[in-house]
Amino acid sequence: MxxxxxxxxxxxxxxxxxxxxxxxxxxxxxxxxxxxxxxxxxxxxxxxxxxxxxxxxxxxxxxxxxxxxxxxxxxxxxxxxxxxxxxxxxxxxxxxxxxxxxxxxxxxxxxxxxxxxxxxxxxxxxxxxxxxxxxxxxxxxxxxxxxxxxxxRPARLRLLLAAESAGALIGAELSAAGVPWDAATHDRVLADALGPRPRPGAKPARMEELAARVRAELDAPTLNLDSQVDLLRGLRAAGIRVDSTARWELREHDHPAIAPLLAYKRLARLLSANGWSWLETWVVDGRFRPDYVPGGTATGRWATSGGGALQLPKQIRSAVIADPGWTLVVADAAQLEPRVLAAMAGDLRMAEAARGRDIYRGIVDAGVVAARDEAKVALLGAMYGATTGESGRLVPRLARGFPRAMALVDRAAAAGERGARVTTLLGRSSPLPPATWRATQARATEPEATAQDERRARSSARDWGRFTRNFVVQGTAAEWALCWMAGVRSRLAQLGDVGERADASPPATASGPVFARRPHLVYYLHDEIIVHTPAELADEVALAVRDSAAEAGRLLFGEFPVDFPLDLAIVPSYAEADG
DNA sequence: TGGGCCCGCGCC
DNA sequence: AAAGGGCGCGGGCCCA
Incomplete structure (x- = not known):
């Protein structure tokens, strides 16, 4: 030390x-x-x-x-x-x-x-x-x-290490600057949904009302809705045949208790994840300062340890409000992962379908599937390894239309099923499966292996294959995003400080000594960024953000004809940008 | 009482 | 509309 x-x-x-x-x-x-x-x-x-x-x-x-x-x-x-x-x-x-x-x-x-x-x-x-x-x-x-x-491939690895290190600097800078956060707006959102802030230990009024209705409809006066075990038992006793209390399963059932229960769960989630105690813990001096962990996941996506910055619900984004005289430049890369897949596979037909704004529409226009929703489901299924349902049914159509892209993810899945590593475009490799996975595979090859042993082995092999299938796409998309953000960071640095002119935006002092007078990144979410900038520089910032996206595409994929369009908005509040 | 697990759900 | 990948987090609950 x-x-x-x-x-x-x-x-x-x-x-x-x-x-x-x-x-x-x-x-x-x-x-x-x-x-x-x-x-x-x-x-x-x-x-x-x-x-x-x-x-x-x-x-x-x-x-x-x-x-x-x-x-x-x-x-x-x-x-x-x-x-x-x-x-x-x-x-x-x-x-x-x-x-x-x-x-x-x-x-x-x-x-x-x-x-x-x-x-x-x-x-x-x-x-x-x-x-x-x-x-x-x-x-x-x-x-x-x-x-x-x-x-x-030394050049690619060099780029990856530079991008990863830049990401580490950005992570520290995001925490130092903080997301401009209006606690009063947040409190209003909470009060509108939950009722006024209750006394410590008490539940908000709206939740109490909903809980009472659920208990009445289930004829279970002492039911604790916060207990999964209790709730499951109560639902079954009322004749609702469910295997879990998950929302997607509850939605399938027609019973007067369901609607208030789902409403209750939604409010409970808001309260526990982003309620008043979250506000007091994480928002200080008008800034939300989460603790980012760059490179914190296997694929290279970031993680957070505290604050839950990567799960900010849309419901409370209206509290993200620029300082007076400042504004937000909110940008996200539209349909990043399919575009990355097309480029890394060198699939010209898929890249062609992606040109312009909507890749799903492009897939329909190419005659691969009939409807936009089908294109979306099929593409997600291809990247995530869906085998059943509508998605699994549509994937083969996609494979006929875009054989190169499909072959890339299929190869990655096959490698995973063998227990081998796969690697992103720039050279980040997947972890090996855990020892328990290997043991399961080994057991199935023994002479006395049962049918159940074999089923288990096949199932866990496919599980790991889905992981590696997705790894190459998600990991390469994370690399694109790192390069994008690193480009934004260095361009913003070149914009420099706003001067002392009378008409210049006032310093955003809560952003700390480095960023008080200059545009700076305040938020990053996989394929989306927010820059907090003096209003007079917003157009220059938007240009920097767009230039950086184009540059990131060239850095990773050279002259391969794929584009990465951005949805970009210059807005005073995060809620006003289309998610 | 605290650690670790599961569940459920928010985001991409 | 659901089901495939990656996460974090809070609450309940079990066990030491």
């Missing part, structure tokens, strides 16, 4: 070096970026050793090269004192002309890799550093670069 005195000097030191536009190499962005941002220092680019190491650990593209670099990491602490020694005398930040090459990495001290990376249930990265001796940061960086250089 840094000594206190050194930690205090860190932001100024980093800010000084930043003028040389280095790529910072550090252990973990989550560990370093927040304190820098809090001190008003933004870093342009970095190499996140933890995230990049996790990618390279499993990359099948890098397999051969990894074998040539088997050394265990060995961390050597390098503190700010040594960092400063590279600079002009003392701890004075160097001027732009100082003799430090722009691409020379600056080194941060690291005593041990943090390891909340337990994505690999199959075992791997998390025990990799177990008991490792302290080790040189630069050595680990060199090791990672060597793996990339010796890999099958």
């Amino acid at each position: 840094l000594a206190d005195g050194e930690a205090a000097e860190l932001p100024a030191l980093v800010a000084g070096f930043e003028r040389l536009r280095p790529r910072w190499v550090w252990s973990d962005t989550r560990r370093w970026a927040p304190q820098l941002l809090a001190a008003g220092v933004r870093v342009e680019r970095c190499h996140d050793l933890r995230l990049c190491g996790a990618i390279l650990e499993w990359s099948t593209d890098a397999e051969a090269s990894r074998a040539e670099h088997p050394d265990r990491p060995l961390w050597l602490a390098r503190g700010p004192a040594e960092l400063a020694a590279d600079a002009t005398p003392g701890a004075t930040p160097p001027s732009a002309g100082a003799a430090v090459p722009a691409d020379r990495p600056a080194l941060f001290e690291l005593d041990e890799l943090e390891r909340h990376d337990d994505r690999d249930a199959a075992g791997g990265a998390s025990d990799r550093f177990e008991g490792a001796t302290p080790h040189q940061l630069a050595g680990e960086h060199d090791r990672q670069l060597a793996i990339v250089a010796g890999s099958a």
Whole structure:
């Protein structure tokens, strides 16, 4: 750990070096970026050793090269004192002309890799550093670069590592800036739906009324609607034949208790997930600051640990309101995953169907299916591995129309069923199935295997096949989104600060020292972003967002003729953008 | 009392 | 309209 005195000097030191536009190499962005941002220092680019190491650990593209670099990491602490020694005398930040090459990495001290990376249930990265001796940061960086250089597709991996690291910076910046949130509007939404805020321990009035009606209709005066067990028993006792209390199953039944029950469940969800206590916990000083976990899922999509930022219900998005004089630029990539599939499969016919705005309409126009809804269901089924129902019935039609795209996902599924890894376009590899999965497969091949053993094995093989089928598409879409967002980030940085003109928007001080006077990303949801910007820059921001989308397409797919249209809106409130 | 599981449901 | 993939989270509930 840094000594206190050194930690205090860190932001100024980093800010000084930043003028040389280095790529910072550090252990973990989550560990370093927040304190820098809090001190008003933004870093342009970095190499996140933890995230990049996790990618390279499993990359099948890098397999051969990894074998040539088997050394265990060995961390050597390098503190700010040594960092400063590279600079002009003392701890004075160097001027732009100082003799430090722009691409020379600056080194941060690291005593041990943090390891909340337990994505690999199959075992791997998390025990990799177990008991490792302290080790040189630069050595680990060199090791990672060597793996990339010796890999099958170094340019793609390099792009992936840069995008992943940019994502890590963005994650920290989103939390630092926060989503502008109007607590009064949120409270109004809650009160309209639930009734006034109840006393602690009491249920909102609307929920109590609905619960009473359900109990009356079921003739179960003491029924606890919040208990799944109790509720299931109550429904059955009233003659409603259900196997669960899930909404989609309840909807199938015609009974006077169902409507108030569904209404109750909807309100209960709102209250527990985004009610008044959520508001008090997560919205401070007019900003919602969730804790993002970039690269937190197997496919490379982000996760959150706290705040539930990736599940913001549409119901409360009206509380996302730009500061006075500011506005929101809300953009999402329309039908991202099918477009990604078409491009990565090199399926020209599917890309053609996707050109313009609506790929589902395009599939109908190509004569593959008769109706837009059928196209949608078939395409989702192809990407998710549907085998039954309408979706399963339509998938073969899709396969005839777009054999290349279908072959790509079918190959991925077949690999998964064998227990093999699959890889995204840029080189992120899927985890291996857990040991229990292998045991299930092995059992079915034994001489004394029963029919049930075989059924179980086939079923779990298909389960894993659906995962890998979806992995390649979802993971590559996540890569597109990372590149998009990284492009937006760097373009916004070039727009710079709004000046001190009398007619300029006032600073958004709650966004923190780095972002108070400049457009900045505030939200990211898989294929959607929100930029909070001074109103006078909104058009420039929109252009930056569109340019970045086009650039992301070229970065991943070169000149392959696929486009990634955006639904983009410049609005004061998130609720006014079409979801 | 706290950890871990299941359920249900919000988002993509 | 449902069913295929990925998640997080809160509540209930069981068990130590």
